[in-house]
Amino acid sequence: MPKPLLLNRRSGLYVRFRVPTDLRDAVGSRFLVRPLRHPPGETARLAAAVLDVALSNAFRKIRTGGVMVDIKQLLKDAEDAFQLTIGGVRLPNGVELTNVLINTAEDERQFCDLMAAATPTSTSRGAKKAVAVERRKENFLGALSATHLADLERAGRDKKTVLESRHSLMLLRGIVGDIPAADLTSDHCRQFFDDVAYWPRHATKRPEFANLSVREVLAKAKTMAEPPPAAATLNKHHQRLSTFFNWLKKNKHLTENPLHGLVRQDKDDAEEETGRAFTQEELDAIFEPTAYVAWAAKYPHRFWVPILALYSGARVTELSQLYVADVEVINGIPGYHINRRFPGQKLKNKASRRFVPLAQPVLDAGFLRFAEEAKAAGQARLFPQLPNNDGGGFGKQMSKQFSAYLRKRGVTESGLGMHAFRHTLATRLARAKVPLQTIGKITGHKGEQGTLGKFYIDEPTLHERLDALALFEPGINLPWVTVLERL
Structure with a gap:
C-alpha cells in the first residue's frame, strides 16, 4: 500500500503518493499529488487514508489485469466519497x-x-x-449527474467524452448549486453561460486556483482579466448540458429541456481545429541535430512521432496509437493505416480513417526497418512506452513530452504543440498548389461532398497522394543516421 505524505503548502494541505517503480510507465509519473480540502489534523489524515486505499486498489487492478484506470478521477471520486x-x-x-x-x-x-x-x-x-436523518439526494443534480455519467460509460462512450461531460456538469453544479433537477429553468442556464465565460483555462491544474470552489475560482478569475473561452468551447458546454437535460427528460426528472430557449454561440467559420503552422525558424530549432538527438535518443516514439507528423500531418493520438500491423505496403506503396482496428485506438471522425503513404525522407530514415524490428521483437504496438492508463488516448504523454521539448528549444507560445505539424503540412502543400481534396485524403479532413465518410484505401489516388507528399519541403535536414544508430 502506498504511504501518504502530507505536504503543508501556502496554497493548502496536500497528500503525495509515490508510484511503484513497475507502474510508472503505465501511470506516467513518479508521484501523485492531491489537495486535501481539510485543515491539518485527524480529519485530513483520515481523508489521506481513504485516498490511500483507493489508490492501492487501482494499482492492484493495473498489475493483475492490465486494466486501464483513470487515476485522477478515481482519487477525485474517493475524495468526494469522504463524507x-x-x-x-x-x-x-x-x-x-x-x-x-x-x-x-x-x-x-x-x-x-x-x-x-x-x-x-x-x-x-x-x-x-x-x-x-440522511439527506436524500436522488433527485438532485449531484446524484443525477453521477448516474448520467455512469450511463455514458456503460454505453461505451469515449473516455474523453465522459471526462468532458463530467467537467461541464461540475461547473453547472458549482454555478447554480446542487439543486433538484425539477427546479432547473432557462434562467439557470443563462446564469451558467454568463459565469462560465469567465472560467480560466486549465483552472483545475493551476496553483492559484487550488482548493477553491467553482464560485471562488470565477470570482478570482474576474479580477485577473482571463481571456474568454472560444465560441467552440461554449458550444461544447451547450451540447453536453443539452445531452444531460434530454437524459433527465427521458428519465422523467424534467418536463422540458431548459436550454431550448437559449441561442447558441455563432460557429467559427474555420474548422474546429485551431492553431497555426510552425515557422521555418521553429522547425530549425526543433530539428537542430544535437538537441534533437539528445532528446529523441531516450525513446523511439520521440524520434518517429514528430517525423511522421511532419511528413503526414497526422494527429498525435493517431500516430501514438499505431500498431505494427498498421504498417503495410499496398500496390508497391508503403504506408500505415489510421483506423480503429486494435485495442485502445480511436478516431476523431469518420474521415479520419485513411491509409497514409510514407514520404521518401521517412523511408530514407529507415522507418520500415524500425517497424520490422518491432515486429521481430514481438511488439504489438509500434510505441509501447506510451501509456493509455486513463483511456483518453496514447497521445497524451507524447504531447506533454514534445511540449516540454519545445519550451527548451525556445518555442514558448501558448497552445503550440504537435498539432502545428498538421497545419505546417497542409499549409505548405496548399502553397504548392496541391488540390484540397488530396490534402484532405492525407490529413483526414472531412471531404466537401462526404466522399471521405467511408473508409477505403482508395488505391487509384495512392500515387496522387504520394506525389503530393513529394512536393512537401520542410526546409530542414534531419539527423537521421545518428539517431537511428542509437534506437
Missing part, C-alpha cells in the same frame, strides 16, 4: 438530529439554513424524539 458526519445536533426548536451526512458545501449551506429557520412552532408530534 463529514454530524453525530448529533439539537435545533433551536428542540428537535434532535443524528447521523446527518454533509457531503458538499451546498449541503452545509442548506443545513445552516435549516437551523436558522427552525422555530419551536415548527415541531410536530414526536419531533423531539431523536431521529436519524
Whole structure:
C-alpha cells in the first residue's frame, strides 16, 4: 500500500503518493499529488487514508489485469466519497438530529439554513424524539449527474467524452448549486453561460486556483482579466448540458429541456481545429541535430512521432496509437493505416480513417526497418512506452513530452504543440498548389461532398497522394543516421 505524505503548502494541505517503480510507465509519473480540502489534523489524515486505499486498489487492478484506470478521477471520486458526519445536533426548536451526512458545501449551506429557520412552532408530534436523518439526494443534480455519467460509460462512450461531460456538469453544479433537477429553468442556464465565460483555462491544474470552489475560482478569475473561452468551447458546454437535460427528460426528472430557449454561440467559420503552422525558424530549432538527438535518443516514439507528423500531418493520438500491423505496403506503396482496428485506438471522425503513404525522407530514415524490428521483437504496438492508463488516448504523454521539448528549444507560445505539424503540412502543400481534396485524403479532413465518410484505401489516388507528399519541403535536414544508430 502506498504511504501518504502530507505536504503543508501556502496554497493548502496536500497528500503525495509515490508510484511503484513497475507502474510508472503505465501511470506516467513518479508521484501523485492531491489537495486535501481539510485543515491539518485527524480529519485530513483520515481523508489521506481513504485516498490511500483507493489508490492501492487501482494499482492492484493495473498489475493483475492490465486494466486501464483513470487515476485522477478515481482519487477525485474517493475524495468526494469522504463524507463529514454530524453525530448529533439539537435545533433551536428542540428537535434532535443524528447521523446527518454533509457531503458538499451546498449541503452545509442548506443545513445552516435549516437551523436558522427552525422555530419551536415548527415541531410536530414526536419531533423531539431523536431521529436519524440522511439527506436524500436522488433527485438532485449531484446524484443525477453521477448516474448520467455512469450511463455514458456503460454505453461505451469515449473516455474523453465522459471526462468532458463530467467537467461541464461540475461547473453547472458549482454555478447554480446542487439543486433538484425539477427546479432547473432557462434562467439557470443563462446564469451558467454568463459565469462560465469567465472560467480560466486549465483552472483545475493551476496553483492559484487550488482548493477553491467553482464560485471562488470565477470570482478570482474576474479580477485577473482571463481571456474568454472560444465560441467552440461554449458550444461544447451547450451540447453536453443539452445531452444531460434530454437524459433527465427521458428519465422523467424534467418536463422540458431548459436550454431550448437559449441561442447558441455563432460557429467559427474555420474548422474546429485551431492553431497555426510552425515557422521555418521553429522547425530549425526543433530539428537542430544535437538537441534533437539528445532528446529523441531516450525513446523511439520521440524520434518517429514528430517525423511522421511532419511528413503526414497526422494527429498525435493517431500516430501514438499505431500498431505494427498498421504498417503495410499496398500496390508497391508503403504506408500505415489510421483506423480503429486494435485495442485502445480511436478516431476523431469518420474521415479520419485513411491509409497514409510514407514520404521518401521517412523511408530514407529507415522507418520500415524500425517497424520490422518491432515486429521481430514481438511488439504489438509500434510505441509501447506510451501509456493509455486513463483511456483518453496514447497521445497524451507524447504531447506533454514534445511540449516540454519545445519550451527548451525556445518555442514558448501558448497552445503550440504537435498539432502545428498538421497545419505546417497542409499549409505548405496548399502553397504548392496541391488540390484540397488530396490534402484532405492525407490529413483526414472531412471531404466537401462526404466522399471521405467511408473508409477505403482508395488505391487509384495512392500515387496522387504520394506525389503530393513529394512536393512537401520542410526546409530542414534531419539527423537521421545518428539517431537511428542509437534506437
